Amino acid sequence: MKITIVAGARPNFIKIAPIIKAIEKKQTEGAAISFRLVHTGQHYDKNLSDTFFEELNIPKPNSNLEVKSGSQAEQTGAIMVAFEKELQQNPCDLVLVVGDVNSTMACAIVAKKQNIKVAHVEAGIRSGDRTMPEEINRIVTDSITDYFFTTSETASDNLMKFGIEKSNIHFVGNVMIDTLYQNIERIVAPDFWNQFELETQNYIILTLHRPSNVDEEKSLINLLQGIDKMTDDKKVIFPIHPRTKAILGETNLVLKNILFVEPQGYLNFMYLIKNSFAVITDSGGISEETTILGIPCFTMRNNTERPETLNIGTNTLVGTSIEKLEKKFTEFLNIGKIKAGIPALWDGKASERIIEILLKK
Numbered sequence: 001m002k003i004t005i006v007a008g009a010r011p012n013f014i015k016i017a018p019i020i021k022a023i024e025k026k027q028t029e030g031a032a033i034s035f036r037l038v039h040t041g042q043h044y045d046k047n048l049s050d051t052f053f054e055e056l057n058i059p060k061p062n063s064n065l066e067v068k069s070g071s072q073a074e075q076t077g078a079i080m081v082a083f084e085k086e087l088q089q090n091p092c093d094l095v096l097v098v099g100d101v102n103s104t105m106a107c108a109i110v111a112k113k114q115n116i117k118v119a120h121v122e123a124g125i126r127s128g129d130r131t132m133p134e135e136i137n138r139i140v141t142d143s144i145t146d147y148f149f150t151t152s153e154t155a156s157d158n159l160m161k162f163g164i165e166k167s168n169i170h171f172v173g174n175v176m177i178d179t180l181y182q183n184i185e186r187i188v189a190p191d192f193w194n195q196f197e198l199e200t201q202n203y204i205i206l207t208l209h210r211p212s213n214v215d216e217e218k219s220l221i222n223l224l225q226g227i228d229k230m231t232d233d234k235k236v237i238f239p240i241h242p243r244t245k246a247i248l249g250e251t252n253l254v255l256k257n258i259l260f261v262e263p264q265g266y267l268n269f270m271y272l273i274k275n276s277f278a279v280i281t282d283s284g285g286i287s288e289e290t291t292i293l294g295i296p297c298f299t300m301r302n303n304t305e306r307p308e309t310l311n312i313g314t315n316t317l318v319g320t321s322i323e324k325l326e327k328k329f330t331e332f333l334n335i336g337k338i339k340a341g342i343p344a345l346w347d348g349k350a351s352e353r354i355i356e357i358l359l360k361k
Contacts, residue, residue, distance in 0.1 A: 001358065002092040003035045004111075007061070008042035008079070008103025011176075011285050013052035014266060015098040015121060018178035018351035020058060026355055033359060036090055040079050040103040041066040051265040056179065063090075072102065072133055079106035087114055094119055094358065097141065098175070100305075105137040112144045117361075121175060121354065123148035124155030124162075125284075125305040132210075138305070147361065149354050152308045152343060172353040173345030176288050181348035183267065190268040196235060196259055200275045203235040206258065210282040212320050213300055214244045221251065226322030227280065228255045230329060234277060239264045278332070280325070287315040292346065296337055298328060308343040 003023070007016050016037070023035050039061035053060070065082035067075060079102060087095075087110065095111035097104045098121040108118045120141055127135050142148065148164060150156045151174040159169050189198075196203075206227065214220050227236060236258040240248075264272065273279060273289060278296040281287070284306050290297035291313025298318050309315035314337070318325045345353075 001033045004092040004095045005035050005037050006097045006103055006107045008040035009101045011099050014179050015175045017056040017058050018175050022351040022355040037061045039064045041068055042103045055266050076102045076106045079103055080110050083107050083110045100134040100137045105141050108141045117146045119147040120145040121149045124150045124159040126158050127303045127305040129303050154307055170357050173350030175350045177292055177346045178348050178351045180289055187267050187271040189271050201277045203237055204231055205272055205276045205279045206236050206238040207281040207283055209241040213282050214247055217247055223322050228258050230326050231257050290314050312341045312343050314340045
């Protein structure tokens with residue numbers, strides 16, 4: 001079996017790392033399986049792409065499509081044109097896509113138009129919010145996928161409601177968590193740890209990148225000022241996304257607690273998460289990692305495609321206003337950590353299950 005694995009953005013790199021390890025393990029056992037790794041170039045900043053390949057021991061991509069940035073349509077179109085040529089030059093039996101970025105949808109469409117089977121890892125997750133570009137990517141990808149690998153029973157149920165045959169849906173667990181378990185002993189403090197006098201549980205991690213939170217400069221500044229005031233004596237480490245940094249531009253913000261740092265590599269970022277007091281984010285994936293690490297997480301969105309992080313884990317939805325965040329954060333300070341657990345099959349073996357299943361197809 002020849003598999004082409006597609007990666008395009010930071011979350012993709014974290015998800016493909018254990019899948020590649022699972023394939024390599026099967027190769028040592030004599031299985032007839034090989035892979036070709038294609039990096040679309042959707043994230044091209046070194047701290048958002050190259051660093052993850054190095055830290056997670058992901059092999060150098062066989063091909064980098066180098067599509068870079070652009071509008072949703074421009075980027076998707078560029079990926080499709082480049083990936084079509086890639087598949088024509090390097091035929092395969094299966095294209096494996098992960099997550100919900102533009103690369104995921106674009107490469108799935110190209111593969112199916114060339115009559116190549118598609119496997120979607122992290123299939124079936126839904127926020128119910130079609131204003132999110134990722135939600136459109138999920139729906140389109142799942143409408144043409146052949147093999148669906150899900151992180152939860154909820155995601156599997158979403159697919160069956162969508163009309164997908166149960167026999168094609170495989171609840172395998174969470175490959176993001178595979179990567180976390182495989183690297184938890186390797187995480188390391190960033191260079192600024194001593195400079196900022198950070199100690200375990202004496203700081204908060206902040207990440208923001210979604211349009212609803214960062215696209216309008218005035219509301220972003222208001223949000224940052226509110227978080228700065230709300231966190232009292234706790235430092236707030238903010239690895240600022242290049243897009244968010246560009247929106248702030250030359251704004252001369254005076255903040256007491258928020259410290260701006262560059263985007264972090266995986267090992268440094270997981271160290272920061274593991275040792276934090278709490279996390280404030282608008283990311284979906286981070287709420288999965290905080291659930292495993294037992295760190296309180298406040299998600300600045302009105303919905304989530306990962307309800308298990310709310311029902312079982314440490315995640316709390318707080319909407320997009322500073323007032324709602326302040327209310328929920330104050331409740332947390334008064335009540336303390338909520339009792340949380342770990343979702344089913346988030347045991348570090350999802351990737352092995354995926355490859356076992358594919359070898360039987």
